[in-house]
Amino acid sequence: MPKPLFPVALLLLLISSAPSPAAGASSVLCNDSYYTAGDPFAISLAYVLSDLVVSGSARPGQDYYNISPYPNAFAYGRSSCSGNFTAGDCNHCLRSAVEVVNIRCPMAIGGRAALGNCGVRYEQRPFV
Numbered sequence: 001m002p003k004p005l006f007p008v009a010l011l012l013l014l015i016s017s018a019p020s021p022a023a024g025a026s027s028v029l030c031n032d033s034y035y036t037a038g039d040p041f042a043i044s045l046a047y048v049l050s051d052l053v054v055s056g057s058a059r060p061g062q063d064y065y066n067i068s069p070y071p072n073a074f075a076y077g078r079s080s081c082s083g084n085f086t087a088g089d090c091n092h093c094l095r096s097a098v099e100v101v102n103i104r105c106p107m108a109i110g111g112r113a114a115l116g117n118c119g120v121r122y123e124q125r126p127f128v
């Protein structure tokens, strides 16, 4: 007898009917200066953005700041996520915010995206 597909279908239904943490107005700002291909800043930025999603989602309601660990080009980041979100919601939302800033600010040396309930920002200099 073939295994029923029901559990998979149910899982997909649950995923698709979950509230969308990324929903809400989004505003995006990009620095008008750009880094070039091969700039070590690209690696630092990738580190910072991925850490903003992973570590930034751990404490909903508290802003999270980070700095890239590589010495030749620094990237500074901040994420924030609504205190009424779960860590899982924050992870989902921050992932979307990073995606938005990557798509809308390609190779900009600074950028930010604010979705309804979370936001990310990165710069080449420290900021608060």
Ligand SMILES: *[C@@H]1O[C@H](CO)[C@@H](O)[C@H](O)[C@H]1NC(C)=O
Binding pocket: 081, 082, 083, 084, 085, 117
């Ligand atoms: C969750 O918090 C945000 C502010 O961080 C607020 O805009 C939103 O309305 C809140 N949502 C609920 C369901 O309380």
Ligand SMILES: *[C@@H]1O[C@H](CO)[C@@H](O)[C@H](O)[C@H]1NC(C)=O
Binding pocket: 030, 031, 032, 033, 109, 110, 123, 124, 125
């Ligand atoms: C762009 O980035 C540079 C370097 O971090 C900064 O000095 C400048 O203020 C930024 N411009 C904007 C519009 O954010």
